[in-house]
Amino acid sequence: MSRAIDVLVLGGAGVDTIVYVPSLPLPLPLADSHMVPAIETRAGQTGDFLALGVHALGLRTHHLDMLGEDHAGDLVRALHRERGIALTEVPQPAGTKRAVNLVGPDGRRLSLYDSTRAREEDRLPPETVRALAATSRHAHVSITHPCAYALPLLREAGVSISTDLHNWDGTQAYHEAFAYEADVVFLSAAELADPEQTMRRIAERGRAEVVVATAGAEGAYQLLNGELTRIPAVTPSAPVVDSNGAGDAFAAGYLFGRLSGEPPERCGLFGAIAGAYACTVPATRADVIGREELLRAATP
Numbered sequence: 001m002s003r004a005i006d007v008l009v010l011g012g013a014g015v016d017t018i019v020y021v022p023s024l025p026l027p028l029p030l031a032d033s034h035m036v037p038a039i040e041t042r043a044g045q046t047g048d049f050l051a052l053g054v055h056a057l058g059l060r061t062h063h064l065d066m067l068g069e070d071h072a073g074d075l076v077r078a079l080h081r082e083r084g085i086a087l088t089e090v091p092q093p094a095g096t097k098r099a100v101n102l103v104g105p106d107g108r109r110l111s112l113y114d115s116t117r118a119r120e121e122d123r124l125p126p127e128t129v130r131a132l133a134a135t136s137r138h139a140h141v142s143i144t145h146p147c148a149y150a151l152p153l154l155r156e157a158g159v160s161i162s163t164d165l166h167n168w169d170g171t172q173a174y175h176e177a178f179a180y181e182a183d184v185v186f187l188s189a190a191e192l193a194d195p196e197q198t199m200r201r202i203a204e205r206g207r208a209e210v211v212v213a214t215a216g217a218e219g220a221y222q223l224l225n226g227e228l229t230r231i232p233a234v235t236p237s238a239p240v241v242d243s244n245g246a247g248d249a250f251a252a253g254y255l256f257g258r259l260s261g262e263p264p265e266r267c268g269l270f271g272a273i274a275g276a277y278a279c280t281v282p283a284t285r286a287d288v289i290g291r292e293e294l295l296r297a298a299t300p
Contacts, residue, residue, distance in 0.1 A: 004135045006059035006259060008159070009149075010124065011142030012047020013065035014097030014117075015072040024104035040177075040284040043075035045097060046164065047142045049245045049288070051250025053274060054140075057086050058291045061197055064132060066092035066122060066146060079286060088128065089154045094119050095146075103283050107242045112156065122146045126153055133157035138259060140164075140251070143178050151181045160184070160293060163166075164251050167191045172197040180206030184258065186251045187209050189215040199223045212271070214250055216243070219272060231268035237297075238280040249288060250275035256294075266298070273297045 020037040021028075028034055044052070047065060055061040067073040067089040069160040071095040080087040100112040122145055129150045133139060139154045141147045141163045154161055162184035170177045179185055185208045189195040192213070199211040203223055206275060211223040212231070219233035253274030257267030277289040 002013055003033035003074050003137045004060065005062045005132065005256065006137050007051075007054045008132050009051045009054075009061065009063045009082065009142070010045050010129075010139060010140045010145040010154075011064065011065050011147040012045050012050065012100065013067060013076050013087075014045035015041060015043050016045060016046070016111075016244075016283070017041045017073050017100045019100060019102050020171065021102050021104055024102060024108050025112055026102070029104065038284070040288060041075070042284055043079040044211075044245070044286045045099065046141075046166070046248050047144075048076065048079060049248035049286070050084060050140055050142075050164075050252055051080075051085050053249050053253060053288045054287060056081065056288045056290050057252065057256040057274075057294060059256060062086040062088065062132060062136070064088045064090070064124060064128065064145075065142075066090045066124070068092045068117075071097035072098050073245070083192040088132065090124055090128070092117070092122070093114050094122075101244060101283060103242055105241045106277060109242070109244050109283070118145055120145075124150050126150075129153045130157060133159050138162065140255065141182065143175060147178050151177065155181065162255060164247060166247065168198075170194075170201075172185065172270060179208075183209050184205060184255070185211045186247065186254070187211075187213050188247060189213040189221070195221060196223075196228055197226070206221070212250075212254065212268070212274065214247055220250070222264060223232065230266075231265075231272055234269075234272040234276040234297075236276040236280045240279045242281065242283045243279055244283040245281070245288075246275045246278040249278035252288070256291075269298055270294060 164186035254271035
């Protein structure tokens with residue numbers, strides 16, 4: 001069967017309002033108003049950035065998610081149109097997902113998500129998921145509510161699956177459906193008391209072939225065939241200004257390597273390079289590393 005799509009991205013479309021603040025946590029005293037360096041709104045949440053990342057690396061990409069008929073949805077549609085990324089949208093009556101990201105001078109961020117932009121009955125139409133999965137090599141699933149119901153359909157279609165659990169603490173039950181159904185699991189080590197223990201539990205209880213935990217400036221850890229190895233951090237080529245999107249960039253780089261048939265060590269290197277690049281990009285820009293630049297950086 002012909003596979004016209006390399007990476008089908010499910011979920012994670014939305015808009016962020018970026019607020020640069022003097023520091024995190026906020027030391028601001030109670031007052032009627034404060035001046036901040038900048039406030040800007042742009043399209044791009046986790047699924048958008050994953051789609052941008054793999055597309056820029058030359059993989060044929062298709063994004064599927066729910067969008068509202070609102071200005072935020074228009075921004076998401078425009079981003080995909082301008083970057084040449086195929087987008088299949090499902091109506092979202094509650095409106096397009098949005099968040100406020102507070103970004104400190106050192107690049108750290110705190111995200112505030114609008115929980116009203118979703119409903120319990122939200123679903124991605126099964127017929128749409130089946131049709132796209134039938135022509136896809138791989139599916140990357142965001143941990144948004146509608147995507148949980150798409151996991152069995154993707155498994156039936158025979159595509160490989162990846163997901164990003166982000167800052168999971170290893171205990172919240174909601175994340176388990178994603179953690180145990182994916183072949184490749186990404187997560188951040190930031191909230192894990194014992195990253196190795198959590199990674200091994202994911203591999204033992206689920207179907208993951210590889211589990212990767214990112215650890216910021218410390219690099220990342222990769223669990224494969226029962227062996228835990230370290231992925232060294234890559235020094236950014238420019239000053240670090242923002243960590244927003246670094247995890248999505250790492251996943252995109254890693255998946256590019258995996259779908260290109262590269263060995264695990266090389267996949268990890270690609271992820272580290274892409275993640276480091278993302279840290280040099282202001283959160284107000286939707287910019288990702290391209291294929292030539294990544295391969296050049298990965299050449300000894």
